[in-house]
Amino acid sequence: MTPARILILSQHFWPETFRINEIAQSLQEAGCSVSILTGQPNYPEGRVFDGYRSTSMGPQAWEGMTIYRVPLRPRGTGGARNLVLNYLSFMASASVIGPWVLRRQPFDVVFVYGTSPILQALAGVVLKHVKRATLVTWVQDLWPESLETTGYIRNPRALAAVGAVVRWLYRRSDLLLAQSHAFVQSVQRMAGDTPVVYHPNPGERAFSALVPDAAPALMLPEGFNIVFAGNLGTVQALDTLIEAADQLRDAPEVRWILVGSGARSAWLAEEILQRGLGERVVLAGRFPPEAMPGILAQASALLVSLVRSPIMSQTIPSKVQAYLAAGRPIIASMDGEGAEVVRASGAGLACPAEDATALADAVRHLRRLAPIERQRMGQAGQTYYARHFEPAALARQLITRFDEARRRVQST
Known part of the structure; x- marks a missing residue:
């Protein structure tokens, strides 16, 4: 009972760099017919990409799939108001214009890629009824908890109202997938009778297609x-990284290479300048996913970090999977499930979140190890990755989840 027709609903999609792009490719290669409903690309710079318009709509061919785009308000250069308007504009467009753009297109499964804000799942509920399809929502972030953690909303009544909406959305899905084991209980408390199943984010397909002799897009000194790769945002505890770099002035051979961009890029540049860390902390900029294996392969160690909070301790950042696949030692400066994956895999060291001294000590410890010991860590990470996060295997498992959800719906 393979679902031949899948509609992915995601506010972000190619040419924006999100893991859902590769998941769509893996589902297609596994035999599904995949379409995508998304907005106009504008992440992370906040302006609509060249060749697109914020008010346009319609289909676009990509990698043998069809992307259906609806209008949205670009997120702009920052600020809570701009973000809220960006989120609400996509939710409204996908709910109202989406069914019209997708007219006469039948689907078996509507698959919501539930990054923040999970409110985009409202369009999934609409499309479930319009298309008479099974609705599967993949929870990537816990709401309203993440709003409180990031400080966007602090008012208890507002948080309770958001919680009521999320509860309503969860209970209208036919299946909820949780990206970490720790998410399952939190989601289940709000899901009512809707089944909740753990389904992790896969690793990056680029690691499977790496050409060993290809020249890296960035040569490390x-x-x-x-190497820290990914979003340079508020929850990545980048002040802890800067403080640890400051504490390691006695180790001039240690360099921190930050590959990516985000809301704290400007702050990082200023902090590096003020502390005189220009030779030790390098802002390398963003690179496409296909360039990352060649960059990560050169690293002596790979860093993943998060702020200290109950919700962050339940999260497995998607870069963990990429780091495991890269075969390099990992330093996890965070608490909870993400750190436990690093420990359980044997791929590296973990230290408490937002503890700069512990992070600096972990770097010193890893640097003192014999190269063969660090190589064994990397190999252990790759073995764990193959068992738990390989993209093609997880795509097949995802299709099985879809089939099971469809059967339950048809039997009721």
Whole structure:
């Protein structure tokens, strides 16, 4: 009972760099017919990409799939108001214009990629009824908890109202997938009778297609290079990284290479300048996913970090999977499930979130290890990745989840 026709609902999609792009490709290669309903690309710079318009709509061919785009308000250069308007505009467009854009297109499954804000799942509920399809929502972030953690909403009544909406959305899905084991209980408390199942984010397909002799897009300098790759945002505890770099002034061979961009890029540049860390902390900029294996392979160690909070301790950042696949030692400066994956895999070291001294000590410890010991860590990570996060295997498992959900719906 393979679902031949899947509609992915995601506010972000190619040419924006999100893991759902590769999941769509893996589902298609596994035999599904995949379409995508999304907005106009504008992440992370906040302006609509060249060749697109915020008010346009319609289909676009990509990698043998069809992307259906609806209008939205770009997120702009920052600020809570701009973000809220960006989120609400997509939710409204996908709910109202989406069914019209997708007219006469039948689907078996509507698959919501539930990054923040989960409120985009409202369009999934609409499309479930319009298309008479099974609705599967993949929870990538816990709401309203994440709103409180990031400080966007602090008013208890407002948080309770958001919680009521999320509860309503969860209970109208036919299946809820949780990206970490720790998410399952939190989601289940709000889900009513809707089944909740753990389904992790897969690793990056680019690691499977790596050409060993290809020239890296970024050559790292000589020395002990610690690479941080991904979003440079508020929850990544980048002040802890800066403080640890300051504490390691006695180890001039240690360099921190930050590959990515985000809301704290400007703050990082200023902090590096003020502390005189220009030779030790490098802002390398963003690179496409296909360039990351060649960059990560050069690292002496790979860093993943998060702020200290109950919700962050339940999260497995998607970069963990990429790091495991890269076969390099990992330093996890965070609490909870993400750190436990690093420990359980044997791929590296974990230290408490937002503890700069512990992070600096972990770097010193890893640097003192014999190269063969660090190589064994990397190999252990790759073995764990193959068992738990390989993209093609997880795509097949996802299709099985879809089939099971459809059977339950048809039997009721």
